[in-house]
Amino acid sequence: MVGHRMQRLTPKKGHTMTTISLNVATRLAAAAQSAAEEMGTAMNIAIVDAGGHLLDFTRMDDAWLGSIDLALKKAKTSILFPKPSGALGEISQPGGPVYSIEHSxxxxxxxxxxxxxxDADGRMVGAVGVSGGTVDQDVRVAEAAVQAY
Known part of the structure; x- marks a missing residue:
């Protein structure tokens, strides 16, 4: 992929995983921080690799301490269940097919x-989690990071 530095992880012979690099994660976090600054909202921003492991974390000045864990768990949720965390919420309501999944x-x-x-081939290479504003603000900042990819 042109313009994106990727890492190829080879955990076992014959199995490969493509993930974002630290440099890319840092650039995406900077794009998210810029979007949060434009809104005037202090955010916590977590970028994880394709395995769900933290690559970059940004805590803006005055961002809520309680939102640190939320940002990390939002990124983790999106990488474990390949969809936006809010989409998982839609199907985890009482009576939904994955009710109470948030406890797993x-x-x-x-x-x-x-x-x-x-990536351009549709492979999940990481995830971003953002917390500190309203849910709509968090989504917009997370999407700014993804668009920077």
Missing amino acids: NGGLITFGGGVPIT
Whole structure:
């Protein structure tokens, strides 16, 4: 992919995983921070790799301390279930097909602010999680990071 530095991880012979690099994660977090600054809202921004492991974390000055965990869990949710965290929330309501899923995997977040990052071939290469504003603001900032990819 032109303009994107990718890493290829080879955990076992014959199995490969493509993920974003630290340099890319840092650039995406900067794009998210810029979007948050334009809104005038202090945010916590987490970027994880394709395995769900933290690559970059930005806590803007005066961002809520309680939102640190939310940003991390939103990114984790989006990488474990390849969809925006808010989309998982739509199907996890009472009577939904995955009701109470937020209690799995050490805790998930099922409202907006987590967005998967996919490459040109549609492969998930990471995810971003943002928390600190309204859900709509968190989603817009997360999408700014993804658009910077």
